[in-house]
Structure formats: C-alpha cells, structure tokens
Amino acid sequence: xxxxxxxxxxxxxxxxxxxxxxxxxxxxxxxxxxxxxxxxxxxxxxxxxxxxxxxxxxxxxxxxxxxxxxxxxxxxxxxxxxxxxxxxxxxxxxxxxxxxxxxxxxxxxxxxxxxxxxxxxxxxxxxxxxxxxxxxxxxxxxxxxxxxxxxxxxxxxxxxxxxxxxxxxxxxxxxxxxxxxxxxxxxxxxxxxxxxxxxxxxxxxxxxxxxxxxxxxxxxxx
Amino acid sequence: xxxxxxxxxxxxxxxxxxxxxxxxxxxxxxxxxxxxxxxxxxxxxxxxxxxxxxxxxxxxxxxxxxxxxxxxxxxxxxxxxxxxxxxxxxxxxxxxxxxxxxxxxxxxxxxxxxxxxxxxxxxxxxxxxxxxxxxxxxxxxxxxxxxxxxxxxxxxxxxxxxxxxxxxxxxxxxxxxxxxxxxxxxxxxxxxxxxxxxxxxxxxxxxxxxxxxxxxxxxxxxxxxxxxxxxxxxxxxxxxxxxxxxxxxxxxxx
Numbered sequence: 144x145x146x147x148x149x150x151x152x153x154x155x156x157x158x159x160x161x162x163x164x165x166x167x168x169x170x171x172x173x174x175x176x177x178x179x180x181x182x183x184x185x186x187x188x189x190x191x192x193x194x195x196x197x198x199x200x201x202x203x204x205x206x207x208x209x210x211x212x213x214x215x216x217x218x219x220x221x222x223x224x225x226x227x228x229x230x231x232x233x234x235x236x237x238x239x240x241x242x243x244x245x246x247x248x249x250x251x252x253x254x255x256x257x258x259x260x261x262x263x264x265x266x267x268x269x270x271x272x273x274x275x276x277x278x279x280x281x282x283x284x285x286x287x288x289x290x291x292x293x294x295x296x297x298x299x300x301x302x303x304x305x306x307x308x309x310x311x312x313x314x315x316x317x318x319x320x321x322x323x324x325x326x327x328x329x330x331x332x333x334x335x336x337x338x339x340x341x342x343x344x345x346x347x348x349x350x351x352x353x354x355x356x357x358x359x360x361x362x363x364x365x
Numbered sequence: 366x367x368x369x370x371x372x373x374x375x376x377x378x379x380x381x382x383x384x385x386x387x388x389x390x391x392x393x394x395x396x397x398x399x400x401x402x403x404x405x406x407x408x409x410x411x412x413x414x415x416x417x418x419x420x421x422x423x424x425x426x427x428x429x430x431x432x433x434x435x436x437x438x439x440x441x442x443x444x445x446x447x448x449x450x451x452x453x454x455x456x457x458x459x460x461x462x463x464x465x466x467x468x469x470x471x472x473x474x475x476x477x478x479x480x481x482x483x484x485x486x487x488x489x490x491x492x493x494x495x496x497x498x499x500x501x502x503x504x505x506x507x508x509x510x511x512x513x514x515x516x517x518x519x520x521x522x523x524x525x526x527x528x529x530x531x532x533x534x535x536x537x538x539x540x541x542x543x544x545x546x547x548x549x550x551x552x553x554x555x556x557x558x559x560x561x562x563x564x565x566x567x568x569x570x571x572x573x574x575x576x577x578x579x580x581x582x583x584x585x586x587x588x589x590x591x592x593x594x595x596x597x598x599x600x601x602x603x604x605x606x607x608x609x610x611x612x613x614x615x616x617x618x619x
Contacts, residue, residue, distance in 0.1 A: 149484040153473075161472065216470075224434055225468040225527065229485045230458030365395075365426075365435035 146231040150239035154213070158247060164212055168251040172205035173258060180262045191329035194263035195322045199281065201255060203318060206248050206285050207307050210293040213244050218297045227363055237359040241290040241352075248282045265329045273337055274328045280344045281321030287352035288313055295362050317351065320344040383446030385410045385459075385535045385566035386431055391440035393426055393590075400426045402590040404440070408583075410534070413557075413567040415577035415598070418587035419614045424570040427587065428537050431568070432462050445534050458487070461533035465543040467524025471513030475504060475523055478512055479530070486531025502526050502552055518546040525553055529560070536560060538569040542576055554580065574607045588613050 158164050179197045217223040217240075226236050256278065259265070289310055296305040320343045327337035386408040393401040400423045408414050418424045429435040431442055433453045442449040445459035469478045476495055483490040490498065499505040502522040507515060512523055521544060528536060536557075542550050557567060557580055571577040578584065578598055584606055586594035594609065596602060 145487060146485060149481060153470075153481050156477075157470075157473065220469065220471050221464075221466045222468050222470055224462075224464070225482065226485065227434060228432060228457050228460070228462055230454050230487055230531075232454055361436075364433075365429060 144235070146229045146235040147239045147242075150226060150236060151242050154240070154243035155246065157216070158243075164209055165247050165250045167212070168205040168209045168247065169254050171208055172201040172251055172255045175201040175204055176255065176259055176262065190263045190265055192322075192326045194259050194265045194329055195325035197263065198252075198256060198259045198325060199318055199322045201259075202248065202252060202282065203285060203311070203314065205251055205255075206244075206282070206289060207310060209247055209251075210244055210286065210289045210310075211296075211303065211306055213240065213247070214290075214293040214297040215302075218302075223294075223297075223363070233360045233363065234356045237290065237294075237356055240294075241286050241355070244286040244290055245282055248286055249278065252278050252282065260329075266331065268329065268331055270328045270334055270337065273334060273341065274325070277321060277324045277328055277337070277341055277344065280341065280348055281317065281324070284317035284321070284344065284348040284351050285314060287348065287355050288317075291355040291359060291362060294359070317344065317347050320347055383410070383443070384408055385412070385445060386568065387441075387443040387446075388431075389441045391427075391430065391442060392438045393423070393430060393435065394438045400590055401430075404590075404592055406585070406592060406595075408566060408568060410445075410566050411561070411564050412583060413561055413581045414569070414583045414585060415581035416568065416570045416585045416587060417572070417574060417577060417594075417610055422587040423590045424587050425539055428462070428539050428568070428570055431535075432460055432537050433457050458531075459534045461486075461528045461531065461536045463525060463528035463536065463538045463541050465540045467512075467520050467527070469512045469520065469523050469527055472511055474509050475499065475512055475515070476508040478523060479526055482527045483530045488531045490530075498526050498530070501556065503548075517544055518549040521545055522549050522552060525549075525556060529556065533565070535566045535568065538567065538571075540571055541569060542571065542573060574610055575603065578603045578606070586610060586613065 176197055183193065217226065227233060229236065292309045293306055296302040296309065299305055320340055324337050324340035324344055327340060384407045386406065388404050388406040391401055391404040392399070404427065416424055416427070426435065430437055431444060431449065433449045433456055436450060444456035447455040447459065449456045473481070479495045479498055480490065496505050496508060499508055502525055504519060504522055504526065507519065512520060515523065541553060545553065561567060569577060569580060581598050584594065584596050584598050585592055594606070596606060
C-alpha cells in the first residue's frame with residue numbers, strides 16, 4: 144500500500160500545485176456541453192436521456208484528454224521506469240495512477256454535472272445519491288481501462304490519437320450502462336430501474352478493472 | 366498481490382551467500398529479432414563489473430532485464446537470490462538503477478523528488494536525511510528549486526541521489542557518465558567507491574573503456590547478443606582489452 148499512497152499523493156499534490164489537469168478537462172467538457180446545447184437545443188422531449196448522453200460524451204472526451212496528460216507527465220520525464228522499479232507488485236502502480244485519474248475526472252464532473260442538469264432542464268427527482276454512485280462507477284470503469292490504454296499508447300509515437308481510437312470501442316459497454324443509469328436517475332422513473340443499470344455498470348467495472356490490473360505488468364514490461 | 370512491500374527489511378535484504386546476479390541461458394527476442402542469445406553470467410556480491418559493447422550489442426536490454434523492466438524470452442535471472450519474474454518485487458528491492466536520463470520530475474522541487482522516491486523505495490527520509498543525501502551530491506543549496514530549473518549536470522546528480530535511495534545491494538548503471546561535467550563525474554565516482562566499500566555490487570554499462578576500467582574489478586564484452594570477453598581488470602590489461610573492443614567496433618562499422 145505504501146507505493147500506492149506515495150504515487151497517488153504525488154499526483155494529487157502535483158495537481159494541487161499546478162492546477163492544470165482538472166482545469167483543462169473541465170473547460171473542455173463545459174465547451175462540449177455548451178456546443179451540444181446549441182446544436183440540439185436545450186429543450187427536448189426527453190431531457191433526462193439527452194442530458195445523460197451529453198454528460199457522458201463530455202466526460203469521455205475530457206477524460207481522454209486527462210488520461211493522455213496524466214501519463215505524458217511520466218513519459219516526458221521518463222519517470223515511469225522509476226515507478227516500475229519500486230519494490231512492490233506493479234498492480235499498486237496501476238491502481239495509484241488510475242485512482243489519481245479517477246479523482247481528477249470526478250472533480251471535473253462536480254462542476255460539469257450541475258451545468259448539464261440546469262442547461263437541459265432536468266427535474267429534481269431527489270435521487271442524488273444514486274447519481275453520485277453512477278458517476279463514480281461510470282468514471283471508475285472509464286479510467287480503469289483508460290489508464291491501461293494510456294500507458295500502452297504513451298510508449299508509441301502515435302500516442303496522441305491512438306488512445307481514443309483504442310479506448311472508445313472498448314469503453315462502449317461502460318458508457319452505455321452509465322448513460323442508461325444516469326438517464327433513469329434523471330427521469331421520474333422509480334429508482335429500481337436505475338439500480339439495474341447501476342448493477343450492470345458495477346459488473347462491467349469489476350471485469351474491466353480486474354483485466355486492467357492483471358494486464359498492466361505485461362503492458363509495461365518490454 | 367505480493368505482500369512484500371509490507372516488510373521493508375525483507376525487500377532490500379539479499380539472500381545470504383547468493384551472488385548479486387545469476388543469469389542462466391538468457392535469451393531475449395524483440396519480435397523475431399534476437400537481442401540476447403544464451404547469456405550465462407554470475408556476478409559475485411561486492412564486485413564491480415563493467416559491461417562494454419558496440420551499439421546494438423544488447424547491453425541496455427541486459428540491464429533492463431536484470432532491473433525487471435523487461436521479461437526474458439527464455440532463461441532465468443536471479444537478483445540477490447530472487448527470481449526476476451517470480452519474485453519481481455523482492456528482486457527490485459535489492460536493485461537500484463541509474464540511467465543516462467535522471468528519472469526525476471522536472472516540475473517538483475529537488476527536495477520533493479527525493480522525498481517521493483525515498484517513499485517509493487520503502488525507506489522514507491526525514492527532512493534532515495533528505496538534506497544530507499542532497500549535500501552528498503552538492504545539491505543541498507538548491508533543495509527548494511524545481512528540478513527542471515537545474516543544469517543538466519545538477520539534474521544528473523539528482524538522478525544519482527535517486528538511484529542510491531533505499532540502500533540497494535546492487536546498482537545498475539547505464540552510461541552513467543554521459544553528459545556529466547567533471548565535478549559531477551567526480552562526485553559520482555566518490556559515491557560509487559563508498560558504495561563498493563559498504564559491500565554494494567556495481568554493474569556499469571559504458572562505451573568508455575578507460576573510464577569503465579578505472580571503476581571495475583571485472584570487464585565483460587557483449588557482442589551481437591553474446592558475451593565474448595570476461596576478464597579481470599588488471600592495470601596492464603587495459604591496452605589489449607581496448608584493442609579487442611576497437612576491433613569489434615570496427616567489425617560493426619564494416
């Protein structure tokens with residue numbers, strides 16, 4: 144656990160000092176939301192579905208930007224090898240980087256989600272705790288695979304455009320489950336319908352994050 | 366997950382009476398390209414070995430394999446008695462690495478870099494100990510500066526401080542003198558001598574035969590993935606070794 148906390152705290156401290164990653168992700172996500180709002184109109188027949196879709200499109204675009212930047216930090220200064228030489232199982236290195244990415248993505252969502260709710264006229268259904276769980280699980284699934292793929296892409300020359308091409312097709316199940324769960328939470332439907340999708344999302348997370356943890360050691364070794 | 370990190374004493378402790386490095390029938394391919402072809406090598410604890418070879422001979426690959434940064438295609442590597450694949454965390458606990466890149470964060474202060482890497486190696490340092498480690502490389506006066514603002518030589522010295530954190534039993538060095546000014550090279554040599562005196566083992570990859578000869582007790586030459594020379598370092602052996610090395614280099618150029 145020592146390696147996990149050391150890397151996570153290093154990443155958070157670095158971001159607190161520089162305030163780059165979350166700021167760039169948030170601004171980019173906000174722009175995506177505003178562009179969608181203008182393009183498709185803010186009053187739709189199904190605001191819950193529309194808001195959920197836009198929220199997760201913006202999250203995945205901004206998240207990809209953040210993943211690229213987070214691993215670029217290790218790549219530019221060639222520090223990934225130093226992290227990999229820590230005397231611990233490499234799963235801890237992966238989990239620390241992924242958790243850092245999750246914290247930054249959730250920080251961006253804290254600003255993004257209220258804007259989407261207001262812009263698309265989502266009604267107050269009072270299911271805010273379910274919304275929190277959905278955002279957490281959806282983002283965890285996204286950064287779980289995303290951190291692995293960003294690590295793979297970072298050692299290639301095509302890293303800037305390789306990550307989204309690799310990542311988005313694989314993330315489809317997580318994103319569909321996240322959009323469905325969020326749409327149900329935003330709608331006036333009974334909570335039971337959203338919990339089914341939240342359970343599916345949790346199952347995808349379990350599979351994706353476990354596979355990423357198991358694969359990380361092979362991905363980083365030459 | 367491996368629980369070795371819960372025990373900092375265990376991870377940095379070489380198994381008694383084990384060689385620092387023991388390699389058997391090591392083969393490494395990148396795709397279909399063979400890079401190392403059946404290396405057998407034993408490095409006794411407390412020795413200093415210089416590894417020479419022309420570009421593309423496989424020197425850095427061999428170092429990365431010992432550091433567990435790469436996985437053998439076949440064969441085994443034991444570091445301080447620990448299998449590099451099956452007991453990776455313990456093997457890494459015994460080894461430190463100094464590359465020609467310093468592996469430090471440009472946008473973190475010098476002090477924070479040392480604090481972070483000491484924690485990562487499982488041996489957190491107090492502020493006083495951090496300053497002592499920095500003073501060793503004449504960097505204590507820039508402790509609060511960002512590493513990115515340092516000159517290349519100073520940054521490389523910070524890389525040296527990083528490599529020795531956690532008191533490794535084996536230090537792997539890949540072209541450690543590249544880009545170092547005279548002062549930095551001198552400080553590194555002093556540090557290497559003290560490391561040796563404390564019982565540490567050095568494996569240094571270098572192109573500079575005379576420099577490598579000065580710091581080593583044993584010289585190896587790698588050529589096209591095979592060890593072709595393994596000689597003790599003696600004062601009068603430099604000339605013939607250098608001549609053979611030049612022959613190999615010429616062979617590569619032709």
